[in-house]
Amino acid sequence: MTDHTLEEAVNALVLAKGNKAKAARELGIATSTYKDQLLQAEKLGLKPTILPPDIATEMESLKLQHLSEIRELKNKLKASQRENLTADAVRKYIYGLNDFEPAIRKWDKPANVESGNPGTPIVLLSDFHWGEVVRAEQVNGLNAFNLEIAHKRLENCVKKSIDLAVNHMVNPANESIVLWLGGDMISGDIHTELQDTNEMPVMAVLHDLFEHLITAIDAYADIFANVTIVCNYGNHGRNTFRPRFKMAAETSFDWHLYCMLEKHFKATGADHIEFVIPTGFDILFPIHNTNYLFTHGDRIGTGGGNGIIGAIGPIARGTQKVIQTYAQINQHIDFVVMGHWHQHLRLPNAMVNNTLKGFDEYAMGLRFEPTPPAQSMWWTHPKWGVTFETQIWVDDTSTL
Secondary structure (H helix, E strand, O other): OHHHHHHHHHHHHHHHHOOHHHHHHOOOOOHHHHHHHHHHHHHHHOOOOOOOOOHHHHHHHHHHHHHHHHHHHHHHHHHHHOHHHHHHHHHHHHHOOOOOOOOOOOOOOOOOOOOOOOEEEEEEEOOOOEEOOOOOOOOOOOOOEHHHHHHHHHHHHHHHHHHHHOOOOOOOOOOEEEEOOOOOOOOOOOHHHHHHOOOOHHHHHHHHHHHHHHHHHHHHHOOOOOOOEEOOOOOEOOOOOOHHHHOOOOEHHHHHHHHHHHHHHOOOOOEEEEEEOOOOEEEEEEEEEOOOEEEEOOOOOOOOEOOOOOOOOHHHHHHHHHHHHHOOOOOOOEEEEEEEOOOOOOOOOOOOOOOOOOOOOHHHHHOOOOOOEEEEEEEEEEEEEEEEEEEEEEEOOOOO
């Protein structure tokens, strides 16, 4: 009698759930013969090679459950690894290896540059919505916007702000300037209509703006001994469906743009250009004796507005809310500086920047008051605080 026959006998007993007579019938042999086979198998130490059907089913179920748990744990691990991909890691391991070489442009310098000390100029550069297209026929001819227009408006903004700083101030100072890159620098693909109408894909738009901001910053750096660039990311240039709170910086094209700019200027040895690029929503930034809080404006804790007072209500409430929140941790704020609302607004403790893009179909559809595309500029004096304030009109052909 072979071991294979004895193995069949042992397994038959398992399938028969211990019933020897039933096992013998299944094998087609006498019960006495079957019992002799079991005795021989026991002497040889043979064990069943199968499980009972109910146990096998249970084991298969447990196997599937364990596989599901393993997949879930792997997904959690991947998510944890993504969460642990901190801003420092992105800057070190991504931007340390970035070989992209931008095209460098130069603009003519303003003439008649002199020295003096009226205070530190601050230029707000936000809400460019670079890459978006606004069609004149869809806004009653009040505005038009595309990359060609954006290029010219940025150049106008930089040249006019430098001209104001060096040619139209008594005893102008060229020691320092503060630039604010305030977010919503690109249009992004956060809405279907933007995906359908943006002039180029997001990354192409990002690189185009990158190159033009290098030219802009170089223009300021040619005039001023120190250029400090304070950076906030906005809500448009994100790669997520909804605005997020965790890892908001790392998922923002604005933030990556700022890191690219910082990397470029460090590589060129421009030690007089300093970047302030936080991962949080706010930047507490004192200039002389004036305490500023820079924030994009979409996270001030309020929203809405109405057709009577427009955005003034939520901006005023939000500004007060921000100031009170920081007061609770003994941080005094003189001015909250923001963009986002696409209009120039000056409140006692808030400064709101306009937009480079200008009036668009969205504003037209919601009956907002049209204003010419502009950016803001003012000076902060060591003794007197905020002094001369102005808007920089960036479109010479505007009909507004």
